[in-house]
Amino acid sequence: MVTTLVILxxxxxxFVKGWLRSDVVALCSLAALLxxxxxxxxxxxxxxxxxxVIMMVALFVVGGAVFQTGLAKMMSSRLMKLAGxxxxxxxxxxMLVTGLIGAFVSNTGTVALMLPIVVSLATSAxxxxxRLLMPLAFxxxxxxxxxxxxxxxxxxxxxxxxxxxxxxxxxxxxxPVGIICLLVGIVALxxxxxxxxxxxxxxxxxxxxxxxxxxxxxxEYGLDRDLWLLKIxxxxxAAGHAVPExxxxxxxxxxxxxxxxxxxxxxxALLGKDVYQxxxxxxxxxxxxxxxxxxxxxxxxxxFATAMRLEVVADAxxxxxxxxxxxxxxxxxxxxxxxxxLMPTSRLQNCTVRDSRFREKYRVxxxxxQHKQEYRLEGLADVKLHAGDRILVQGSxxxxxxxxxxxxxxxxxxxPLEEAARVTLDYKAPVAALIMLAMVVCMMFDSIPVAPVxxxxxxxxxxxxxxxxxxxxxxxKTINWESxxxxxxxxxxxxxxEKTGASEWVxxxxxxxxxxxxxxxxxxxxxxxxxxxxxxxxxTATAVLLAPIALSAAQxxxxxxxxxLFAVTIAASMCFxxxxxxxxxxxxxxxxxxxxxxxxxxxxxxQVVMGVAMVxxxxxxxxx
Numbered sequence: 001m002v003t004t005l006v007i008l009x010x011x012x013x014x015f016v017k018g019w020l021r022s023d024v025v026a027l028c029s030l031a032a033l034l035x036x037x038x039x040x041x042x043x044x045x046x047x048x049x050x051x052x053v054i055m056m057v058a059l060f061v062v063g064g065a066v067f068q069t070g071l072a073k074m075m076s077s078r079l080m081k082l083a084g085x086x087x088x089x090x091x092x093x094x095m096l097v098t099g100l101i102g103a104f105v106s107n108t109g110t111v112a113l114m115l116p117i118v119v120s121l122a123t124s125a126x127x128x129x130x131r132l133l134m135p136l137a138f139x140x141x142x143x144x145x146x147x148x149x150x151x152x153x154x155x156x157x158x159x160x161x162x163x164x165x166x167x168x169x170x171x172x173x174x175x176p177v178g179i180i181c182l183l184v185g186i187v188a189l190x191x192x193x194x195x196x197x198x199x200x201x202x203x204x205x206x207x208x209x210x211x212x213x214x215x216x217x218x219x220e221y222g223l224d225r226d227l228w229l230l231k232i233x234x235x236x237x238a239a240g241h242a243v244p245e246x247x248x249x250x251x252x253x254x255x256x257x258x259x260x261x262x263x264x265x266x267x268x269a270l271l272g273k274d275v276y277q278x279x280x281x282x283x284x285x286x287x288x289x290x291x292x293x294x295x296x297x298x299x300x301x302x303x304f305a306t307a308m309r310l311e312v313v314a315d316a317x318x319x320x321x322x323x324x325x326x327x328x329x330x331x332x333x334x335x336x337x338x339x340x341x342l343m344p345t346s347r348l349q350n351c352t353v354r355d356s357r358f359r360e361k362y363r364v365x366x367x368x369x370q371h372k373q374e375y376r377l378e379g380l381a382d383v384k385l386h387a388g389d390r391i392l393v394q395g396s397x398x399x400x401x402x403x404x405x406x407x408x409x410x411x412x413x414x415x416p417l418e419e420a421a422r423v424t425l426d427y428k429a430p431v432a433a434l435i436m437l438a439m440v441v442c443m444m445f446d447s448i449p450v451a452p453v454x455x456x457x458x459x460x461x462x463x464x465x466x467x468x469x470x471x472x473x474x475x476x477k478t479i480n481w482e483s484x485x486x487x488x489x490x491x492x493x494x495x496x497x498e499k500t501g502a503s504e505w506v507x508x509x510x511x512x513x514x515x516x517x518x519x520x521x522x523x524x525x526x527x528x529x530x531x532x533x534x535x536x537x538x539x540t541a542t543a544v545l546l547a548p549i550a551l552s553a554a555q556x557x558x559x560x561x562x563x564x565l566f567a568v569t570i571a572a573s574m575c576f577x578x579x580x581x582x583x584x585x586x587x588x589x590x591x592x593x594x595x596x597x598x599x600x601x602x603x604x605x606x607q608v609v610m611g612v613a614m615v616x617x618x619x620x621x622x623x624x
Contacts, residue, residue: 001500007032008493008536022579022596023482026489038496047491051453056487056583057479058456059112062436064478065463066116068470069425069432087127091190094118094132095139099182102143103150110140111584112456113440119591130197133592134602135189137584141573142185146178147171153543153569160547161565176621177566181574181610188609189602196601217337221368221375221392227257228301229314230292238286238308252304253378254296255367257394261290295367295377337367337392338400340410344387348409354381362403364395425468432468435459480590490580493536519559519624523567524615526550530571531611535581539572546572562622567614574610576603 011029014020020028030047033039047053083089094114102110118136122129144150148158148171158169232239238246248254291313294301305312342348348356353366369376369383370390376383385391391410393400404412442448442455450458460475462468469475496502513525526546534542550564575581579589579599588594 001502001505003036004033004038004496004500004502007036008497012536021482023485023489026486026580030489030492033492033496038500039492043495043499044492046495047488050488050491051451053484053488053491055108055453055456056587057484058453058460059108059587060479061460061469061475062439062456062463063112063116064475065432065468066436067120067478068474069429069468071116071429071432071436083121083125087125087131088190090121090125090127090132091135091193092186094121094136095182095186095189098136098139099143099146099178102140103146103178107140107144107151108452108583108587110143111137111587113436114140115588115591128197130592130594131193133588134197134594134598135193137582137588138185138189138576138603138606139182140584141575141582142182143178144573145181145570146175148174150174150178151539151569151573153539153572156543157547157565157569160551161561164551164561166561177570177618180617180621181570181614184610184613185606188606192602192605196598217339217392221370222377226295226297228294228296228312230294230301230305231311231313232286232288232290232292233309233311234288236286236288236309238310239288240285242285243292246308248294248304249381252296252300254294254300254304255365255377255380256292256294257365257367258293259284259286259290260293261287336397336400337394338403339413340391340393340403341413342385342387342389342391342410346385346387346409348385349387351385352381353383353385356385358393362393362395363399364393364403366391367394368392425470428466428468431466432463435462435466435468483586483589486580486589487583487586497536519554519557519563520615520619522553522557522559523563523618524611526553526564527567527571527611527615530568531575531607534572534575535578539575539582543568543572559624560622563618563624566618566622570614570618571611574607574614576607576610578603 007029011025014025014028030044034041034044083093098110098114101113114136115133118132119129122132141151145154148154148169154169154174162168243256243259248256292310294304296304302312304310353369356366358364358366366380367377369380369385369392371383371386390413393403400412403410436459439455439459442450443452464472464475469478526549530542530546533546546568547565550568551561554561554564573582576585577600579585579594579596585599585603592598
């Protein structure tokens, strides 16, 4: 028992001081429990197969898909209107909406649902996400107190009461307590966030060089000023031909930026709409219904459209809504643009764009050249390249990424693969919304025979299979492995505390010493003992351990067990001072860029305030 407490104490010290990464500290403590023989290998590794850990992995993937499809941005823009754009309005909105959802959905599922939305909301409002993500995690726990199914400790105390012969708690017996918890939390948390998280800077902020976005490149080179959208008609001579065969650049002086086709058929019906994109150099044969994004002057575009019997869907001049072509219409789903800086050592110096053979060698198009602040978009084939020139190229993301291998020729400005990851697959947003909604419904209703972890796993798989994420690699990149290792390695600590008798020894001695001081002091002792233990073992395990002790203590002093059992479930659920005490706290840790000390600074005072308020209010709601 002493060895276990020493290991726990040393780990806690390292967590608070931040001397090592939190996941490394957790793994070291796990290794210490193994080496000391306190846990068997099976017991020590049980955390890695825990449903909580598996659910967190799946929910990271679901959250990543919600981001990738732009669904988070769509939902956040609607919430932004309700908040009025103020930080206080955003804070209140996040707390209230999260608390309401948390009453019916597990707190882990609630955070997974809201996390991408809140990050997008904060970004749109110019607010650091760290100011809203910790309140998000805490609000999910507060909302869970509103209903019987909101959090597992509620079910634990309901079962304890029923087995002791008392009347079973109903679904909404917890609602008054949950509302009070949420209100106390809203009032107490806001000044703590303002005080301790106000100076936090976004990682990778001003100190890191900012690269131009895709839209900024399009606007800088003026591709959006003369952008036209043309459609291949049934009788068009272009149908059946590849773009290079039409010789559009030489004959009409135009640049075909993109060929887009929306796939249909059985695959589309099963997996949702899919967008097929190619650049002009592709040998893909044009089909009726294909869309061409073309850059050029009006007269030349109209000559091309007339000769090839193409329909002008949107042009560069029309001011009518839905009829004006602009850069927002260009999609970078599978193709993109990047800027190259020509090096003095490049063999392309004094070569023309035609002689550079970008298309043949690198499978990319040259869309524009910047030479001494002068932008050239027309007659590019004969433009000579010089050291220091910037070249705007277009191609598939894979081909653009390969350009980084030619370091002696040029420097690729920006990170192509990172830019590709930022492009939203907005045409998949409805599919992502349906998958996420189905997952939440399965988590909400016990009548649906699907476990929450199963719902999360299936939702994550569907996000990949339906194309809401670019590929499996993109899905893996959404997972924050530091958080996963932290939770998985710390979960066995609760087993060690129970196995060595440390939990029971601490709780029984603290509670028994306060019995003679009166029911209020006993209630306070039970509450803060539960609150202390929840910092180190799961809230469910703590509730299971303390519920019979609280019930027995109430019976010994002749008081109603309700306030004591409610003290157990509230204290077990309202644990904010540690990132690994509840899954929601761990889920927001990477996105908010939090350290362990941030939870102590913000969460510990809130935990104490919540405890004092509940100890004073519970006897009023449930008299002794």
